[in-house]
Amino acid sequence: MDVDNRGDNEIITSFKTGNHQDFDILIERYSTKLYQIAFGMLSNQQDAEEVVQDAFVRAFRALDKFRGDAKFSTWIHRIVSNLARNRYHWNRRRGAKLNVSLYQPKRSHDDTDDEHEMLIPDNSMGPGVMLEGAELEQEVMSEFNRLPEKLKQAMLLRHVSEFSYEKIAQTLECKVGTVKSRIARGREIMRNKFNAAKNYEKR
């Protein structure tokens, strides 16, 4: 894990002087967030890992020319976003099922996991409630995967990397107002569909 307290700029400066092993610190620092963004876009673990690896390879090759106009985190997020978007469209052209792994979570429904408990904060919930929580997650993610690609990108950068609207705008190379609008629209689309599904079940 990343135990290096140096900032990104210091690591990059060190890298430029020939300490290429310092690049590993950047990999350790950003891999998880970048993977989650790629996975959120592609819903496929292998594709997501591949995208993140390719992004780091590109960054490694171009780091000598990195001028620092933007933060490294913005830059690497931009590379991942672009590669994930390319892979997303390539998969769609190939007719691949984007949510192939969405319903194949690592854990089964009877797995008692802390994060599942977070979904429904009720310590007394039984197996039936657990199943309901897992189904809820699947439904939410199913709707999320149907969102337009640009809305998903903005929401992922906000919720996963917790970027500010300004930083998301820099990453996606668009205006702050556009980011604001995309995130709001994405939330509202999901909320409405989710409410509609709930109302249908009640009937």
Place this chain on the structure above:
Amino acid sequence: MKKDNITVENSPNCPALEQLSGFFDSAIELPAEVTEHINNCPACMNRLSQFRMLKITLKQHLTANTPENLVADIKAGVHKKLKKTVSTPHPFPGIFLKFAAAFAIVSFAIFYSADFFRPAAVQHPVPKDYHVRTTPAVSRENDRSTPYYNGEYPGIMPGIITENSIPLHNIVGANYGGSREPVFQVENLSDSKNAPASIASSVDQVWISAKPEQAADTLNSILKRLNVTSAAMTEANGEFSGTVKLTKMQLVKLIRSCKQAGLDLLSPQAPQPEQNKFRGRPDTQVKYNFNIIAPGK
């Protein structure tokens, strides 16, 4: 409020969708009265709560689908890709390059061995760029204006045009002596000045020029240009005779250059493939005997 087919059911006092979303992200500051409304409005609070639920669910799903050894796997994958790029600069596998090299060597060997075993007689005696007529000669019956020598019927002028034909005004009767018949028989040349010239049988070609001295100089300069040093030329009664040792290729170039310089052949024997003098390999040494005479001799 409607925006992009999204219906938001709220009271007129509720903030707009983007404002509420921005408020949720702490990205915008709202007036105090709007904030107060949100805190006291069940619809707004419900919406914020759903936003929170969506956020938690999204993060939870992504975290759950993050492999345990992700960082190590990505690091290993990155190192592998970087190493692969550095160690294999060629896009083709090594076995492909080996096959390509072997194929090139074998092809090279076959090509040159085939050339080595090819019979010499099959080779073209003159370079390809040299003008050799390959199409059938045009028959012009009753036309005696362009006498001709084809190597098969010496002394007969059937009046067919070839690339070696020479104009009638340059023709004088020629007699090669010995048992050979004259190369050209020009009819109605009873004038004494057109009496046949006596040409020794050893002479390969006779050049004709109004100024034989200039023609000899021209020929010498051409020989120098061709790097032919073994040339011997003698003058007798305004006529020149010479002997040159040169390759067949040089001979072809010599004759072509002489023609371009304005000299005409009395006996347009060459270069024609059927003649022994010019047959064979271009680098074969030959001895070339020539005369330079003036018209009417």
